[in-house]
Amino acid sequence: MDKRKETGVQRETGRNTAGDPFVTAVLQSLRTNMREYTMVVLLVGIWLVFTYLTSGMFIEPRNLSNLFLQSVSVAVLAVGMVLVIVAGHIDLSVGSLVGLMGAIAGYLQVNMNMGTVPVIIITLAAGILVGIWQGYWIAYRGVSAFIVTLAGMMVFRGLVIRVTGGATISPMNHSFKEIGQGYLPKLISTSPINDSSALLGLAVIGLYVFWQIRLRKNRVKYGFEVPDRKLFGLRLAVTSLVIAFVFGIMTDYMGIPYAVLILMALTVLFNFVAEKTVFGRHIYAIGGNKEAARFSGINIRRTTMLLFIIMGALTAVSGIIFTARLNAAGASAGNLFELDAIAAAIIGGASTMGGEGSVYGAIIGALVMASIDNGLSLMNADASLQYAAKGLILLFAVWVDIASRKRAA
């Protein structure tokens, strides 16, 4: 509050346009969250470039809706990966595991004629089991995550080839396929747009606004200072617009894909876990300063174990969605996904040294990666170009981060 006054004074003496306290507050809020906004700006910039290069094809609802759907498998992995990286670890095995989970699901359904629900349950259990296996070596046997998951990367790829016999397993049942390809059905079949998706979007906005107002009221009840009414309103409006935009695009096309819905739920859930639970806070503390965490009585082993179990479960989700979208499980499924997921987390602000990163950031990072893939393939560009572009964007994003940090220090 003092600070705000100070900047206001400086503005006046600096003969700038007189400091409107509201504008100053907005600017300050922007400045403190710069890191997140930089990546949003990067994403929007990439979209604009591709829109220009594809003469508008990129920005059409049909394409954006597909882009979201394509990004889901990697984005689900990025949600877990960012937590793993925050804790100071890495997981190189997720690509092979997506393949393995898909192969298990495919084998159970196609070769053993199992229904969709049991297949999902068994695949999730397999993911958790793998998480226990890797978590055990990392947390209780002290082998570095890099080594354990590098070993996992090879072992699981081997298992994929074994389970699939090197061939493609397909087709999946209709109900299973729907997870990766289906859209939320219309309530009234004759309505011109996907009414259920529109309603869901409105409901999400409503819930969000309600929740924020409740939080604010609670703060006031505790006697804390809250951001000024106008600023609060602006924040609500901007976020609501973003939600409306995302839902709007998909409503305009065919509605919200189930897969995107799952991703949204996981994102909100894990952002909550990271920010508001003891487990989440301990992950940040361990990654930020392991010694300080130990000296604060944090159970590092148990936290690490749980983290890798969660990562295992998320690879199962990702594997199921990926297999459902392709309607097939193959020996090379999930190849190099680990690199996309790691890049997504880091583009989204995770520090390779641990201790920093956010789930929302990782989602933005995953969208950046998917946008490059999508945009370049719209332009019929060579696959080699996609790899090169993604690599350079990763390098650029990390450099922007380092440079902006230096300026702040």
Added chain:
Amino acid sequence: MDRIQSDYVLEMVGIKKEFAGVKALEDVNLRVKWGEVHALVGENGAGKSTLMKILSGMYPAGEYEGRIFIRGAEQSFRSLKDSEKTGMAIIFQELTLVKQMTVSENIFLGNEIARRGIVDWNNTYELTKRALREVRLELNPSTKVKNLGIGQQQLVEIAKAISKNAEILILDEPTAALTETESANLLQIVLELKKKGVTCIYISHKLSEVLQIADTITVLRDGRTIATESAENMSENKIISLMVGRELTQRFPRREHVPGPVILKVKDLTVHDPDVPDKVALRGISFEARQGEILGVAGLMGAGRTELATSIFGTYGRGISGEIFLDGKKLKPGTPREAIKSGLGYVSEDRKNNGLVLMMDIKNNVMLASYESVTKLKVINQNEVIRHSNHFVSSLRIKTPTLEQRVQNLSGGNQQKVVLSKWLMTNPKVLIMDEPTRGIDVGAKYEIYHIMNDLVKQRVSIIMISSELPEILGMSDRIIVMHEGRIVAEMAASEATQEKIMSYATGGMKRG
């Protein structure tokens, strides 16, 4: 260049150095004669290490005031390399060997004997053997350094200096980590080098050693040279009084405490060094701490005070024997979580590495050890977090614009208050404070003392480890003194004097 004909091989004149407004050296003069062993003594924080860092070029010319002369010629070193060129070699407290490399590789690190970039190993081994002979070390030159004991590593460091033809050798606390035999051996080697014409600056807390080998002794106190005298005219008592001889001013808000019943009881605790399995870090430690008192733990660097604190807390040691009771409950060794749950807190001497997560904000650091106390169904109540953090920010007067400030942007004093808040948040019964006022300014120190007094009033038992004798005398109710991993004395604060503590701490007076 003005060459001064002088008796001195090395002169430092009028050295002044400040760290962010805090004066570390105010007016230091050091004159070392050709070929002598010159001892530099002083309390922790008197400025010895800072002085040596200036001398060796680690603090480059321009960052300090004053002049340095080597063999009469004025020098302005910009780096360690510059000072080495004048035939000076410094061996720091923390050894700087690359543990994964061999003895020869270490000795010739940066000075590899090579022709067109290809190392001549035969010659290297030959020269290594010669250098090792000088320090009487019978070693295979291709032994890896990590397989050597601390004493041997120290000698390898000296051999490295000799191989560079060092004429001025600076040893900073070389025997702090050594056993008695190793120390005796090292002293002998220093004397042999002296016979060969090497000048040696010897920094040590162990006054008996100093008197044994030094020709001249310089005493530093509070960043000033207090005396430079021939060793013949010195005695341990005289050195001690020169080291501590300052007035005890009203820097401590002394209050009468009324000690209650015993809350922490340590019985016959023996702990081994986790890195050097054969080394006993603590031997047969027994003591008690009472509710509502401050127990001061005095001793010199390497006496085992931090090891004692962290052994009780559960983050240090192997091969632990003995018993620790907190409030009647036996503590399991090696479990800081259990210790914290039973009511023990440990404010580390190393707040940046063990106390804080520097990149996290104030409120998350405050809650670090006690999130569980503000959760419902595993979900943290953010409002409670803010409420508690606000409480500590105002009651401990932490200066910060917001609770979201990262602690790395706070001053040392405010960082220390955040660490204190973290432990107060756990409602400790016993709070061990290891160097609670190290590296913080006088005003913040005074505030920390007030907080300690308030805690004692609330019946908390405080165990305060400190290297500053005035702080020990000014704040404690009872004092225990440690020396080489043992408790060598226990006294009421009213009976204690700086001289008495210092003589126990330097191993001068044996118990009983």
